[in-house]
Amino acid sequence: MKKSLSFFMMLVLVIGMLAACGPQREAQPENTDKDNGTGENKAEEPKPEKLVVWEDTDKGIALKPAIESFEKEYGIKVEFKELGMADKIRDQLRLDGPAGNAPDVVTLPHDQIGQVVTEGLLQEIKVEDSVLETFTESSITAQMFDGKLYGLPKATETPVFIYNKALMEKAPETMDELYTQAKELTTGGQYGFLALFDNFYFAHGPIAGMGGYVFKENDGALDREDVGLNNEGAVEGAEFIQKWYSEGLFPKGIIGESGGAAMDGLFNEGKAASVMNGPWALQGMKDAGIDVGVSVMPKLPNGEPVKTFMGVKGWHVTAFTKNPYWATKLVEHITNEENAKIRFETTQEIPPVKSLIEDPVIADNEAAKAVAEQSQYAVPMPNIPEMAEVWGPMASALQTIATGKAEPKAALDDAVKTIKTNIETNHPAK
The missing domain is CATH 3.40.190.10 (Periplasmic binding protein-like II)
Known part of the structure; x- marks a missing residue:
């Protein structure tokens, strides 16, 4: 009897152990890839x-x-x-x-x-x-x-440095070097360097290179509350931009909505030695018979690269x-x-x-x-919806800077104030 009872108890124990193991096996994830698109x-x-x-x-x-x-x-x-x-x-x-x-x-x-x-x-x-x-x-x-x-x-x-090899032997390494060349080459309807710096897409390069930013990045997410377009670096970048206009190195015709067409026309007619433009412009330049050279943007006066928008x-x-x-x-x-x-x-x-x-x-x-x-x-380029509120105010600020109607600090302060107001109005916090 004892032997039969012992055998029975052992059988119960084994069944219990198997039962305990069963749910554990079933609880294991079959394949997490089925829900997230990964795996083999x-x-x-x-x-x-x-x-x-x-x-x-x-x-x-x-x-x-x-x-x-x-x-x-x-x-x-x-x-x-x-x-x-x-x-x-x-x-x-x-x-x-x-x-x-x-x-x-x-x-x-x-x-x-x-x-x-x-x-x-x-x-x-x-x-x-x-x-x-x-x-x-x-x-x-x-x-x-x-x-x-x-x-x-x-x-x-992303924008790069494009030059006419007939007018510029090679790409300069620094913006200071380019500035010197531009002053020498800009005369009688000819220009050494052109850029659409009144357009924030292009102006972001020097502004960010000097230390400005649109929205601060925190742990992989952009903080819409932290706008860095009027900090010290951003102002320095805007001052750098302003001198190209104030010293007559850029023609007045490349400000505003028609600026892109005016700049392309000058370069394709051989009247501009170099430009800041994107790869989308190259075919038109080649069709115009220009022997173009292409390089990274020359480094800024602070030794940092031009941080173009991508x-x-x-x-x-x-x-x-x-x-x-x-x-x-x-x-x-x-x-x-x-x-x-x-x-x-x-x-x-x-x-x-x-x-x-x-x-x-x-x-x-x-x-x-x-x-x-x-x-x-x-x-x-920031991909959060609030970015829609940046383009207009920055374009207005840059145009007043380019035309000398406002100083960089005041123009950027106004732009940031408008950006923040528009974000609060059009993108209520959750």
Whole structure:
């Protein structure tokens, strides 16, 4: 009897132990990747018949090879259509998303991320560190909002120093050197250097290089309460800008909305030795017969680089996709090194892929190399909705500085006051 009882007790004990272990096994997460789009457990993630992508106008030529290799590797059909990236994609997503006709993946300029996330149009993605390490730090920062990642970068652009080799032998290393050359070359309708410094997109370079900033970054998030556009460094940057106008080194015609066309005209007519402009202007210069040289911006008088604004185009997973895992996989695939290189070769859009910066395809291309190098110093344009309140007041301040109607400190103080008031009015704190 004792033996039977002992055996029975042992059996109960074993069953109890197994029962205790059972829930622990079931409580283990099957695969966290299923919810966040990362990992390799494809067998447990149902494959959709197809994914839909919205690409930028005239850029589908670069997307096709990436789609073909994705379809071959994963057996998922991918369809795409082209829409204007600057506005059409965002506006169409607002309509098609709630109607159930949204794509799985879209491309957007990074400075729209904050607004579209706030509107519930995009979803956070999570990828392995090895994927993030593919890209430059600043380009990944540009894809983040409120400390979360909402896409992967596909291309970057930022203003650089462009010069006419017939009028300037080489790019100067410092802005002081450029200033001296400009004073020598500016005469009789000819100019040594031109920049749209009354436009905050370009003026940010010297202002930030001197120590100013738009919104302070704290723990990966931008603090809308901390605006640094009238601090000591910002004022020094504005004073640097003012002297180019006050000393007659810039013509009055490049102030205001028509300034860009006026500057392009002077350079393409051979009447300006150098300009601060973006890679988008190069084709027009070459079409005008100008033998151009391209370099990073010369360093500021304080020894710091010109911290230009950087724009980053990215790929994003929409909030409406029924297949976030595979949509994220597609984003990873079309931004990998191989496909980023193909995109550059077909569109000349410069990928922020670290391994490609030294690749001959970019390193041997003077313009691409200059943009890639300048991007290392550049600051992504703030992508929070409050940035919309910055452009107007800063443009007004810079124009009064350029025309001599206000001193830099007073103009910037007024601008910041207006910016803060508009933020409080149009973006109530949650």
